[in-house]
Each structure stands twice: as structure tokens, then as C-alpha cells.
Amino acid sequence: MPSKTEYSRLLNRTIEALLPLLAVPVALLIGAVMIYALGVNPLQAYGTLFQGAFGNVSGFTQSLVKATPLLLVGLGVTIAFRGGVINIGGEGQLIVGALAATAFSIGFSDLPRIILLPLTLLIAALSGAIWGGVPGILKARLGVNEILSTVMMNAIALQLSNYLLRGPMIDPAEIERGTQIAQSDLLPQAVWLSRLMPRTLLHSGAILALIMAVLVYIFLWRTTIGYRIRAVGLNPDAARYAGIPVQFYQALSLILGGAFAGLAGGVEVTGVHHRMIEGLSGGYGFSGIVAALFGKLHPLGAIPASVLFGGLLVGADRMQRATQVPSALITVILGLVVLFVVSSEIWARRRARRRETRG
């Protein structure tokens, strides 16, 4: 017969585990109030949203297509947060990765697929790593706040993309036609990721992202480097005392975080658009943070979280078309989810402290 304190401990633990999960339903509930205020039936709006996202094959595959970059960016965010650094630069790293993948694959289009495709994705990851590495090294060497520098790197990447897509990298056909749409030439077919289902956009990048999630899990929990990254994030002072070069691992976690976002960019151009376009990212850099947080900063938790938020993004467009509720509602909900998840951590911390004082 468990004692009363054991019951309350169990209850506390249950609350602690469920509370962050409540973030989404509570945020949706607040969203429902807003929908109601707009004079639309919330049940009908959410009905179209979830029907559009998960209710049929075309919607569901589209949700998975959106979930793919979210998962990859989310993995990068997870590594960075685990290392105690906050990477808000996913947006810029993704853009740079996509640009590099485009330029490289077009430049070396005569290479065979078996060499060109892996190299292209590697270059994308590498460029993202460099874009994340600048804030990483600035943080390690000079103590520059990484939140601010990654935001600035986002803005720089965006301008770089605008410049390249209107100038050096513009599709020659756009100049010929005189339409001047800011997009690159088509990527060589050798680097197009194979489609997993006919008549859908679902591509093998989704499988790649899943494999990466498992690899990141193994990396963080089964390797020395991963262990050190987590140690630095958990308690930098203790890690330093244990002889771990804290700054090095902080920079490394930003570099690795950048690599995953860069890879997301490479996968977007090779899997979905087959060319670099303006507005390629559409906020994946930020939604990826939400997916990582909601996945409790666990690589495997990020998988269902990305599918959920990918679905919300897809469903929101359908909802907007059917009920005139602007899809920006989803951005509100994403923001609320973040606020709720970080606020709910107080219970876990309180419990940990009580445990400590009890001895």
C-alpha cells in the first residue's frame, strides 16, 4: 500500500509530465475564443484545419512535407539548447544552406547522382554550420550574446539571398522572358530527391530527417561529445570543474545546430521546390524552435511535435480558404505554446528543489 507522500509524488510527477503537453490544447482553446470573436464557429474552423491537415492522404502527406524542415531545424535547436546556447538563427542557416545547395548542384551538374546528391546535402549542412559557427565562435571567444548575433545573421542571410536571387543566381530564363522573378535556375534532376508517393510532394527527405533524429539521439546520449554538450548545458560551472572546455562545446553546439538547419535548406530545394525561391523558409526557423521545445528538447520527441506543427501550418491554409480565419492564427498559437511550455517548467524546478532540500 503506497503511502500518502508516494501518492502526492506520483501526482506531482504526472502533472510535471503532462503540463507541457497541455500547452497545445490550451493554446488551441484561446485560439477558439479568437475564432469565435471573429464570428466563426470554432468547431467548424478547427474541423477544417484538422481535416485539411490529417484527414486525407493529400493533406497528411503535405503535413509530412512541412514537418521535414521543422524536424531538421528542431534537431539543430535541440542540440544547441542541450548545450546551453539559444539558437534563433535557424531561418538564416536554412536560407544559406539552400543557397549553397543550389549553387553547388547547378555548378557541378555533370557529376553522377550518387556523388552529386550527397555532396550537395553535405555542402548545405556545411554552409549552415558556418552560418551558425560565426555566432558560436563569437560567443566562445568574445562572449557575444548568441541570441542577438543569430538574429542578425538571419537578417544578413535574407539580404544575401535577395541579392543573389535577383543578381548572380537568377534563372536565365527569367531574364529572357523579362519577368525577373527572383528565383534560381532549376536544380539538375540528379539531385532531386525521389518522391515517395505518386501525385504528392512527399519526398525521401522525410526519411532522411527521421534517420537524423535517431542519429542525434544516439549522438547526444551515447557518445562522449554528446555527453559533454549536455553536461555544459546542464551546469556549465560543474562542467568546467570537471575539465570540459565549456566554450568549445558551446560553439560546437551552435555549429552543429547550424548544420541541421542548413541541411533543412538543402532538403527543401532538392525535395520540394527543385530551385531556390524567395521566401523559401516561410518561418521554419522559428516554428522549428517551437517543435523542439514541445518535443521536450528530445530528438525523438521532436518527431511527433514536427508532424503536429507541420499539420497545423497546412491546416491553417485550408482553414483560411474555407472560413476566412487568417492563417496568422497559427503564429499566435505557436507563440502561446512557447509561452506555456517555458512557464510550465516552474513546477519541475520547484519539485527538484524540494527534493534537494529534503536531502
Add this chain to the structure above:
Amino acid sequence: MAELFTLPVLLGIFYSGIRLATPYLYAAIGETFAQRSGVLNLGVDGIMLMGAYTGFYIAMKTENLLLGLLGAAAAGFLMGLLMAVVSVSLQAEQGISGIGLNLFGLGLSTLLFKVTLGGVESIRGFQPIRIPLLGQIPYLGDIFFNHNLLVYGAFLLVPIANFILNKTTFGLKVRAVGQNPQAADTLGVNVTLIRYTTVCLGGILAGIAGASLSLALINLFQENMTSGMGFIAVALVYFGGWRPWGVLGGALLFSFVNALQLWVQVKGINIPSDIAVMMPYILTIIALTFSGRRARQPQALTKPFERGEN
């Protein structure tokens, strides 16, 4: 390059430099209060958007700019209050809750804009007021004393903020709470109340910063019209060493580079405009690099306070 250094162009650069500093000043001075009390509010950009929208909508419907400004301040206050609840009372990780607040503000302002306005409309915003006598001084009068109300307000805010932070009991409490909340608490300072006050004040000023865009600088509202200005404002606080005068210096440097960049484009000098737009962001990173080593940061910045800790 020579055509950049004619008198009218230089006057133009200085004039726009002063004008463009306005939103950054309001937002960064507000953020200075929050950070000096130990709270890093990264949600400034989202608050600015809510202020810009609310100010614009109210001003357009009532045809009263001051009412719009008041509405922007109120919207900023509410957003600040939300941030305070999350980061002070619920002790959430401040870097991440700021991202949440940004997404919330971006989403809500876009939603309201689409529902209530539908498309981009412009209004007649705050007009320049030439200050008597001072405004007659050749050149200087044009650069400094022929601006709209919000520009004057932003520059007046700097000495006022400096006075409040350094010469009043409230300012002393703010600094104490930001340096050593435990000690301040022992001395009877209400840490929670002080932090709520500074974060809400920061919210009000960020709301006004947003209104200075939609009611004075650009005179319209557009989806995500701040495009990251709030983050630059936070960076300016670091750059300015958490002091109002330092923030002023940073804001001016930043906005002059921005003005220069705009004039370079106007004059059609052969630098791609996208590359020119990059300059202020690169400058911000460089500025952060040089201010990174300075150990002026409030000791308790980003650290939530709870009684009985330590």
C-alpha cells in the same frame, strides 16, 4: 562617391539619421529599464508590432493621433504584463519566452490587420514641428529642430531615463534588484513589484516605438513591418553598456549607417541595395563584439528570483 558629399545630401543623411533613431530609442530605453532590473525581454519586436497596429488602427478610426499613441502604449503595457507574468512570476527561461512573445505579437498583429483593415492603407501621421528660434539656426535648425513630436519625445527620454535610473529611489531599487535581488529583498525592496514595473514600462515604450513607425515614420501598417527592429533595440542596450546615454550613442550610430545606406540607394550609387541593407546588421554584430567584453552587465540579468534561494 563624390555626389554623396554635397551639402544637401549630408543634411539629408543627418536629418534622416535623427528621425530613424526614434523607434530604436523608445524600444531600447524601455529595454534598458527591464534589463537593469534583471529581466531580458526579447519580445520587444512582437510588442512593437502590437503597438504599431493598435496605434494605427485607433488613429485611423478616431482620426486622432494622440488617441492612437495612447492605444499603442496600452497595447504595449498589456504585452509587457504578459512577459512579466511569464518571466517574473512563472520564472520562465527569458530567452525562450521572448521568442514566444514575438511569435504571439507577430501573429496577433497580422491577424487583426487582416481582419480589421484587410489591406495596406496610409494615414497622415505626426507632422514636423519647427521649434521657434532654434529652428531658425542655419543647417542645425533643419537637422535637429524640425521634427515631429515623437522624435523630440524620444530624445527627451534619454536624460529622463538617465535621471530616473541614477538619481531617484526607484532607479536605485531597479539597479539593486538587477545586481543582487537577494540583498535587495533583505533590505525590504519588493523585487517582484520592481521587475513588473520595469517590464511593463519597457512594454509601454516598445508599444510607442511601434506607433512611431506606423504614425510618424512610415504612416501605414503592414504585416511584420518591424522586421526585427526590436532585436536590434535589445542589441543596442548591450552596446550601450546598459546606460541611457550609451544607448543613445548606439542608436545614433546605427541609424546614421542606415540613413547613409538609404541615401546611397537614392543616389543610385553602384552598390546592390540588398548588400547596402545588410550593413546595419553587420555593424550590430561588430558592435556586439566590441561591447561583449565589458563587464557592465547587471549581475542578475536573465536570472529569475525566488525567496529563500542561496
